[in-house]
Amino acid sequence: LVFAPSPSQNGLPSENNPYVFNGDFVDRGNNSMEILMILLVSFLVYPNDLHLNRGNHEDFMMNLRYGFTKEILHKYKLHGRKILQVLEEVYTWLPIGTIIDDEILVIHGGISESTDLSTLHHIQRNKMRSVLMPPMSINRDHSADLKRSRSGLSTCAPGKAESSTDLTKHEWEQIIDLLWSDPRGRKGCYPNTSRGGGCYFGPDVTSKILNKNQLKMLIRSHECKPEGYEICHDGKVITLFSASNYYEEGSNRGAYIRLSYGTTPQFFQYQVTSSSCLSPLHQRVSALECSAFKILKERMISRKTDLISAFQLRDYGRTGRISLAQWAFSMENILGLNLPWRSLSSHLVHIDEDRNVDYMSSFQDVHIEKPVKEMKSSLIETLYRYRSDLKIIFNVIDTDHSGLISLDEFRTMWKLFNAHYNVQIDDSQIDELAKIVDFNKDGNIDFNEFLKAFYVVHKHEKPQSHLAQDEQKLLPASLKTADPNL
Incomplete structure (x- = not known):
C-alpha cells in the first residue's frame, strides 16, 4: 500500500496499488480546493482503492483561521458559502484512521494512553463537526483556554456552528487525541502545550497501545520533517510529511512510503523546485x-x-x-x-x-513486437492479455523463490496457464519460446527476460529516456522485427 502525494509517480490506484492520504488536504496554499477536488474525484473513481483520512485541518474552524475559507469565498463568489457548508458536511464523514493488514494503524496526529480503538470503531464520526468545539459537558474555563491556545483556534464560526453536543466527553477526547497529538522521546502522556489540543506521547505509550490492539506500527503525519519523514519510538512510529517546501522553497523535503506485506517499508523523498513544477x-x-x-x-x-x-x-x-x-x-x-x-x-x-x-x-497506431516471425499471433495476444496472472503463476512455479525457473518449470507453467484459461498452445511453440527468451542461454528464465521479449509499440512514439533506449539495446536484432500482420 502506498502513501503518496502524486499517483503520477506510482501509477493509478488499483486493487494491487491502493493509496492512503493521511489528512490536511486544505489550508496548504492557494490551490487547496483543486487538491481537494482531485482527491474526491479520485475517490469516486476508485472507491475501494483510495482512502482519505481526516486531518486536524479538515475542520471548518481551522479553515477560518488558516485560509481555506477565504480561498473558497474568493474563487466562488456566488456559491462560496454553499460550498463551505457542503465541505463542512464532507469533513465529518471522513474516517478518523485506517488499519492495514491488522498490523499498522494510520492516523493523522497520534495517540494517548487512553486511546480506545473499540470506541473509535463504533463512534458516529459524522457528529464531530469541529474538534475545536468541545461538548457542553466540558467546563467553560477549559473551553476558553483551548480557544485561546497558541494553535490560533478561532472563537468565531459559521452561523450553523454548534458544539459537539451529540458526542460524549470521552468520545470527543478520543478524536482530538488522534488528530492533534505528537510523539516525543520522554515517557508518559502529557499535555501538548504547543498546539493546545491532544497530547505528547512517549515510547511507552506507543508500546502499550500497539500491544493492546495487537498492532506493530503507527504511521502518522501532522509535523513537518526536514527529510520528509522521521522514525522514532524504536521504529514503531513513522512520521510522514508529503509537502516539500512547507515554509519556503528549500526548507524541507517531502516524502511518501510504500508498504508491502512482510517487507520493510520503502521511503521516497523529493523536492519540488520552480524548474520541476507541473505544466499548465x-x-x-x-x-x-x-x-x-x-x-x-x-x-x-x-x-x-x-x-x-x-x-x-x-x-x-x-x-x-x-x-x-x-x-x-x-x-x-x-x-x-x-x-x-x-x-x-x-x-x-x-x-x-x-x-x-x-x-x-x-x-493502426499500435502493434506488439514478438520474438520470431513464425510465432502465432494468438500466443502473443494470450501472453499480453494475461501478463499479470502469468506473474502470479510464475511465482508459484518458482518454488525456491530464487527469481528463476528452469526450462522444465517453464513448460509446467504454461500447462497450468493453458488449463486455467482453457487456451491451447502447442508444446513445440512453448519450447521455441523458451529458447528465444532465455537471452543469456543459462538454462533458466527470470520474469524480466520473459516480458522483455514482448513490447507494445505505439506508432510515432519516441523513447522517454536513456533508460528506454538502453532497454531497447538489450534486445537481439531478431526480436526487434515486428510482424506487420499484428
Whole structure:
C-alpha cells in the first residue's frame, strides 16, 4: 500500500496499488480546493482503492483561521458559502484512521494512553463537526483556554456552528487525541502545550497501545520533517510529511512510503523546485488523455483476434467497414469495459462521411513486437492479455523463490496457464519460446527476460529516456522485427 502525494509517480490506484492520504488536504496554499477536488474525484473513481483520512485541518474552524475559507469565498463568489457548508458536511464523514493488514494503524496526529480503538470503531464520526468545539459537558474555563491556545483556534464560526453536543466527553477526547497529538522521546502522556489540543506521547505509550490492539506500527503525519519523514519510538512510529517546501522553497523535503506485506517499508523523498513544477492545466489534461487512450489501445490489441472476428461477423459485404453502432457493440461485447464507445470512437478509429467505421484502423497506431516471425499471433495476444496472472503463476512455479525457473518449470507453467484459461498452445511453440527468451542461454528464465521479449509499440512514439533506449539495446536484432500482420 502506498502513501503518496502524486499517483503520477506510482501509477493509478488499483486493487494491487491502493493509496492512503493521511489528512490536511486544505489550508496548504492557494490551490487547496483543486487538491481537494482531485482527491474526491479520485475517490469516486476508485472507491475501494483510495482512502482519505481526516486531518486536524479538515475542520471548518481551522479553515477560518488558516485560509481555506477565504480561498473558497474568493474563487466562488456566488456559491462560496454553499460550498463551505457542503465541505463542512464532507469533513465529518471522513474516517478518523485506517488499519492495514491488522498490523499498522494510520492516523493523522497520534495517540494517548487512553486511546480506545473499540470506541473509535463504533463512534458516529459524522457528529464531530469541529474538534475545536468541545461538548457542553466540558467546563467553560477549559473551553476558553483551548480557544485561546497558541494553535490560533478561532472563537468565531459559521452561523450553523454548534458544539459537539451529540458526542460524549470521552468520545470527543478520543478524536482530538488522534488528530492533534505528537510523539516525543520522554515517557508518559502529557499535555501538548504547543498546539493546545491532544497530547505528547512517549515510547511507552506507543508500546502499550500497539500491544493492546495487537498492532506493530503507527504511521502518522501532522509535523513537518526536514527529510520528509522521521522514525522514532524504536521504529514503531513513522512520521510522514508529503509537502516539500512547507515554509519556503528549500526548507524541507517531502516524502511518501510504500508498504508491502512482510517487507520493510520503502521511503521516497523529493523536492519540488520552480524548474520541476507541473505544466499548465490544459497540457496536463492532454497528457492524461493520451495516456488513457494508450492504455485503451493496448487493451484492444491484446484482444485483436477476437475483435476482428466480431467486426467481420457484422461486415456482411466484406467491405472493411461497419456502422458505428455495430463497432461500439462489438467493442463492448469483447472488452466488457462499459465505456461510452461512440464518444470515444473519434480517438480510436477512422470514421467516414456516412458514419461507417474502418474497423482495422482500430489497430493502426499500435502493434506488439514478438520474438520470431513464425510465432502465432494468438500466443502473443494470450501472453499480453494475461501478463499479470502469468506473474502470479510464475511465482508459484518458482518454488525456491530464487527469481528463476528452469526450462522444465517453464513448460509446467504454461500447462497450468493453458488449463486455467482453457487456451491451447502447442508444446513445440512453448519450447521455441523458451529458447528465444532465455537471452543469456543459462538454462533458466527470470520474469524480466520473459516480458522483455514482448513490447507494445505505439506508432510515432519516441523513447522517454536513456533508460528506454538502453532497454531497447538489450534486445537481439531478431526480436526487434515486428510482424506487420499484428
